[in-house]
Amino acid sequence: DWGNVDRALKDASIALGYGWCEDHNAPEGTGASPYAINSRAGMRVSTNDGYLEPARGRKNLQIVGNALVSSFSFEGNRPHVSGVQVEVDGRHFSPRATREVLLCAGAIHSPAVLQRSGIGPAALLKSLGIGVMADLPVGENLLDHPMMPLYLHLRDEARVGTMMHRHTNCCLRYSSGLGGAGENDMIVIAGNLVSLGGGDTSKGRLVVSVYQAFSQGTVRIVATDPKRDPAIEERMLSDERDLVRMRDGVRRLRELGRHESVRAITTRVEYGSTGCSIEDDLTPREVDDWMFDECSDAQHASGTCRMGGHDEKTSVVDPDCRVIGVSGLRVIDASVMPEVVRANTHLSTVMIAEKMADRLKAGA
Ligand SMILES: Cc1cc2nc3c(=O)[nH]c(=O)nc-3n(C[C@H](O)[C@H](O)[C@H](O)COP(=O)(O)OP(=O)(O)OC[C@H]3O[C@@H](n4cnc5c(N)ncnc54)[C@H](O)[C@@H]3O)c2cc1C
Numbered sequence: 296d297w298g299n300v301d302r303a304l305k306d307a308s309i310a311l312g313y314g315w316c317e318d319h320n321a322p323e324g325t326g327a328s329p330y331a332i333n334s335r336a337g338m339r340v341s342t343n344d345g346y347l348e349p350a351r352g353r354k355n356l357q358i359v360g361n362a363l364v365s366s367f368s369f370e371g372n373r374p375h376v377s378g379v380q381v382e383v384d385g386r387h388f389s390p391r392a393t394r395e396v397l398l399c400a401g402a403i404h405s406p407a408v409l410q411r412s413g414i415g416p417a418a419l420l421k422s423l424g425i426g427v428m429a430d431l432p433v434g435e436n437l438l439d440h441p442m443m444p445l446y447l448h449l450r451d452e453a454r455v456g457t458m459m460h461r462h463t464n465c466c467l468r469y470s471s472g473l474g475g476a477g478e479n480d481m482i483v484i485a486g487n488l489v490s491l492g493g494g495d496t497s498k499g500r501l502v503v504s505v506y507q508a509f510s511q512g513t514v515r516i517v518a519t520d521p522k523r524d525p526a527i528e529e530r531m532l533s534d535e536r537d538l539v540r541m542r543d544g545v546r547r548l549r550e551l552g553r554h555e556s557v558r559a560i561t562t563r564v565e566y567g568s569t570g571c572s573i574e575d576d577l578t579p580r581e582v583d584d585w586m587f588d589e590c591s592d593a594q595h596a597s598g599t600c601r602m603g604g605h606d607e608k609t610s611v612v613d614p615d616c617r618v619i620g621v622s623g624l625r626v627i628d629a630s631v632m633p634e635v636v637r638a639n640t641h642l643s644t645v646m647i648a649e650k651m652a653d654r655l656k657a658g659a
Pocket of ligand 1: 362399405639
């Protein structure tokens, strides 16, 4: 089921000496590989499909749809979370927790719920008139994987037949050896199609991404209203270590894009959406301008409720996912990752949940 862009990336990678590897998720997974995706019979398997649907009939589980949690309820003379404030279809409820509250709203919204509840950077909370329950770096350390594209104008015979074709089947992992990063810090991913609307499959892409990323952004609420989204500053490539590796990554991406196996399936390859052909040399300044203009994330937000020791200034939760300085509350989702993993984030998030489920069942 591979597309022509998959095959071209594989051939170009091997020809350029990157090698072949069966499993890119293996610790030593260096080189071009088949790209792993959670799917069954061509359909993605979400955590809803994998976990929630099979459990829907349980007597001890109640699922409430259209529920928007605004903040927590507190009880007693210390910061103890006793329940949540939630709006369901315009009606307000305050369910009380029998044991504790587990917050799993993801790396963008978990920090927002905490901040609205008075758990976050004191200066931010005070500026919005929110009483401070715990002064913690909630919403700092926003991490993701910076990504840069080349767009491929595909020859007629090289296009996939339909937008339903699997978008990618091949990736290339390599170690940059730059910026003090570890092994397999970078990835290149084939894209057999780019969403152009109207079923147009004329373009594909190759992207390079910094998979061990250091640039830190922020998530900060702008109001106490839970319907107002928080402000997100990703600050992609703001860390010099990411910048030098992305410059090198773009150079390598161009080399792959100019390889004969890619030429054979394309009429033109462009630096992202600049409209400029990769046959043209860009000055270092022009490359930087393009990168700062067009660098995107990989939808892998993480790190905003960082796990760490009680004595570390950067910690929000302890190694048992308990919010430091607050009782009755844990955060269990991608936000607790201290560093963004050198992989796609879904599987690691599932493993965080599995691990914590075992600990909670054991009474931790
Ligand atoms: C478009 C896209 C494509 C992706 N593709 C991949 C991929 O191919 N492979 C991969 O590994 N990863 C992928 N990811 C990343 C992956 O989905 C995330 O890392 C993972 O879902 C994080 O899980 P989480 O539990 O932390 O948060 P989420 O999955 O975001 O779950 C948080 C849940 O909380 C709910 N919520 C938030 N705020 C509130 C509130 N105030 N009240 C009530 N409910 C609330 C949300 O609706 C959501 O259901 C992709 C992400 C996106 C956005």
